Structure formats: structure tokens, C-alpha cells
Amino acid sequence: MAMSAQAIEARALRKTYDSTRGVFRREKVTRVALRGVDLAIERGELFGLLGPNGAGKTTMVKIFTTLLLPTSGAATVLGLDVVKDEWALRRRIGFVFGGERGLYWRLSGLDNLRYFADLYRVPPEVSRRRIPELLERLGLAGRERDRVELYSRGMKQRLHLARGLLNDPEVLFLDEPTIGLDPVGARELRVIVRELADAGKTIFLTTHYMFEADAICDRIAVIKAGEIVAEGTPRSIKTLVEDQGVVEFEVVGLPRERLDELRGLPGVSSVAVAEHELAQLVTVHCARPSEVMTQLSAALDGLKLEKLSSREPTLEDAYVQLIGDAET
Ligand SMILES: Nc1ncnc2c1ncn2[C@@H]1O[C@H](COP(=O)(O)OP(=O)(O)O)[C@@H](O)[C@H]1O
Numbered sequence: 001m002a003m004s005a006q007a008i009e010a011r012a013l014r015k016t017y018d019s020t021r022g023v024f025r026r027e028k029v030t031r032v033a034l035r036g037v038d039l040a041i042e043r044g045e046l047f048g049l050l051g052p053n054g055a056g057k058t059t060m061v062k063i064f065t066t067l068l069l070p071t072s073g074a075a076t077v078l079g080l081d082v083v084k085d086e087w088a089l090r091r092r093i094g095f096v097f098g099g100e101r102g103l104y105w106r107l108s109g110l111d112n113l114r115y116f117a118d119l120y121r122v123p124p125e126v127s128r129r130r131i132p133e134l135l136e137r138l139g140l141a142g143r144e145r146d147r148v149e150l151y152s153r154g155m156k157q158r159l160h161l162a163r164g165l166l167n168d169p170e171v172l173f174l175d176e177p178t179i180g181l182d183p184v185g186a187r188e189l190r191v192i193v194r195e196l197a198d199a200g201k202t203i204f205l206t207t208h209y210m211f212e213a214d215a216i217c218d219r220i221a222v223i224k225a226g227e228i229v230a231e232g233t234p235r236s237i238k239t240l241v242e243d244q245g246v247v248e249f250e251v252v253g254l255p256r257e258r259l260d261e262l263r264g265l266p267g268v269s270s271v272a273v274a275e276h277e278l279a280q281l282v283t284v285h286c287a288r289p290s291e292v293m294t295q296l297s298a299a300l301d302g303l304k305l306e307k308l309s310s311r312e313p314t315l316e317d318a319y320v321q322l323i324g325d326a327e328t
């Protein structure tokens with residue numbers, strides 16, 4: 001079938017912002033937010049765009065949701081062009097931007113949803129059924145008649161999500177959905193987002209928390225200063241830094257030739273020895289630390305190892321290496 005399988009696609013997508021600086025001698029400044037981004041996201045994927053503040057995440061979401069025009073390049077959602085097919089596209093997507101705005105605090109949660117359902121032209125017979133379903137699914141049932149100003153931060157964000165789902169969108173965009181939530185509220189929201197993806201929705205979410213991307217996303221792209229610097233499953237991105245695993249132990253009387261044997265083990269990239277009182281503290285940087293651990297006793301035959309520990313490389317190691325010292 002030659003049907004376009006991609007839910008979201010960007011080709012050489014560029015965005016620059018022009019502004020002026022100075023009061024008397026006004027100077028034009030151009031800031032490049034996206035430097036030619038290529039991306040393809042399949043239907044049903046939970047895709048995470050991970051990057052530090054100022055990397056271009058919100059800019060990208062605004063372009064995909066038709067709130068901002070690209071400077072050049074192309075972007076499509078469900079095969080629809082963000083510039084030419086703006087209105088057809090909007091009917092089939094939902095979006096939620098982080099932050100507190102966009103709800104009527106003096107109204108109840110239910111009245112907010114009714115108001116937005118009207119605004120989005122959801123037929124009344126559909127919204128009569130869908131609103132209670134959404135309240136139930138997002139854990140707001142029972143509190144729907146309370147004014148929003150009485151809701152916790154987590155409940156407000158779940159109501160935002162309900163608003164974004166009123167038109168039963170095929171693709172949902174979430175810009176830093178857990179920002180400002182306490183850990184419990186953030187975890188509840190992540191569970192709901194994962195459930196929505198498991199139920200078949202395509203989800204594009206942005207985050208600057210690498211553990212969040214690792215926890216729920218099928219695939220992630222890391223963006224730095226307007227450029228994608230890595231893309232893949234969380235696991236495949238971890239393999240970029242696989243030699244950053246560490247095995248440590250203490251030993252007494254380690255002969256030099258044993259050390260060379262250690263350096264020759266598969267996956268070992270470096271071995272450092274520090275004198276520690278009467279013992280030697282040995283640090284082995286390696287891929288697959290658990291495999292290295294099992295080979296240690298053979299390589300160091302007869303020596304007694306103390307305080308043996310290991311650490312697998314984490315997505316955080318990969319993230320820190322990828323974004324370097326960009327602001328986080
Ligand atoms: N309206 C704007 N005018 C000028 N520069 C902007 C504007 N919006 C964003 N930028 C700049 O574009 C870059 C990307 O911003 P943004 O997309 O908000 O990043 P993120 O969401 O990853 O924090 C930043 O350098 C930011 O300062």
C-alpha cells in the first residue's frame with residue numbers, strides 16, 4: 001500500500017525569529033530556533049522530543065499544530081501540510097501546552113469542557129457522551145462540578161488534557177506536560193499519556209527530563225540548539241555511551257600482569273588504580289558491566305575482591321554527553 005504511514009513528518013524544517021535590539025539605534029537580530037530538522041513519526045508512536053530550555057521544542061510543536069509558520073522546509077501531520085491544509089489538520093489533532101493558562105478558573109471542570117466542546121464544534125450528541133468518558137478516564141469524575149480554582153495543579157493539568165482530547169484527535173501534541181507538577185501528579189499524568197498511546201493515539205511530547213522520556217517514550221529525539229543530535233529508542237541512545245558503565249572493587253596486592261589481563265577483557269575501555277590505605281581501588285570503565293563482573297574472578301584468579309559494585313550506563317550519561325554543557 002502506498003498510503004503515507006507517517007503520522008508526523010518534518011523535512012529541512014527551519015524557523016528563525018526576527019527581533020530588534022537597542023532603543024536609539026535599532027538593530028535587527030535574527031535568532032535561529034530550528035536549523036533544518038528532519039523527523040518522521042509513525043502512527044501509534046509515543047515520541048519524545050528531549051532537550052534543554054531554548055533548544056526549539058515549543059517552536060516545533062507550534063509549527064506542527066499550525067500556530068506558527070515555518071521559515072522554510074516542510075511539515076505534515078497525517079499527510080496534511082501545516083501551511084496549506086491548516087483547517088483540515090486542526091480538526092484531527094489536539095494539543096496541550098504546559099503552564100497555567102487556557103482554562104476558566106471560575107467555572108467548573110464540566111463547564112470548561114462543555115464550553116471548549118462548543119468552541120471546537122464537537123456535535124452536542126457526541127460531547128454528551130465524550131465528556132463523561134474523559135472525566136472518568138482522567139480521574140476527574142466526582143469533582144467535575146467543583147470550580148477549577150479549587151483543583152490541584154495535577155487535576156488542572158488533567159483537565160487541560162481532557163480539553164485536548166475533546167475532538168478525539170488522532171495525533172496529540174503535549175508540550176512539557178508535567179512541568180510544575182509534583183512528583184505524584186507528574187507520575188499520574190505519565191501513566192495516562194502512556195495509556196492513550198497504548199489505546200492507539202499518536203503522541204508527540206516534549207520534555208527536558210530525560211528520565212521522563214526514558215520512562216514512557218517508544219522513541220526519542222534529542223534536540224540541541226535547533227538541531228537533532230540523536231534519535232532512536234531510549235535503549236539505542238544508551239548504547240552511544242555504552243563504554244560509560246563502571247565496575248569498581250578493592251583488592252590487596254594486585255600484580256601488574258593481572259592488571260593487563262583486566263585491560264584485555266572484552267568491552268573494557270580503561271582501568272584505573274588508586275592506592276587506598278593498604279588496598280588498591282580499581283575502577284574499570286567498560287561496556288556491559290555485568291558481563292565484566294562475571295569475568296573478573298577468572299581474570300584475577302585467587303585475589304579477594306572487596307566492595308565490588310557496578311553501574312550500567314544511563315540515559316542521563318548519554319543525554320549529558322549529547323547536549324554537552326548546553327543550559328538545562
Ligand atoms: N517569539 C520569539 N521571538 C524571538 N525568539 C524566540 C521567540 N520564541 C522563541 N525564541 C527563541 O527560539 C529559541 C527556541 O525557543 P523554544 O522553541 O521556546 O525552545 P524550548 O521550547 O526548547 O525551550 C530560543 O533561543 C528562544 O529564545
Ligand SMILES: [Mg+2]
Nearest residue numbers: 057058059176
Ligand atoms: Mg518550550
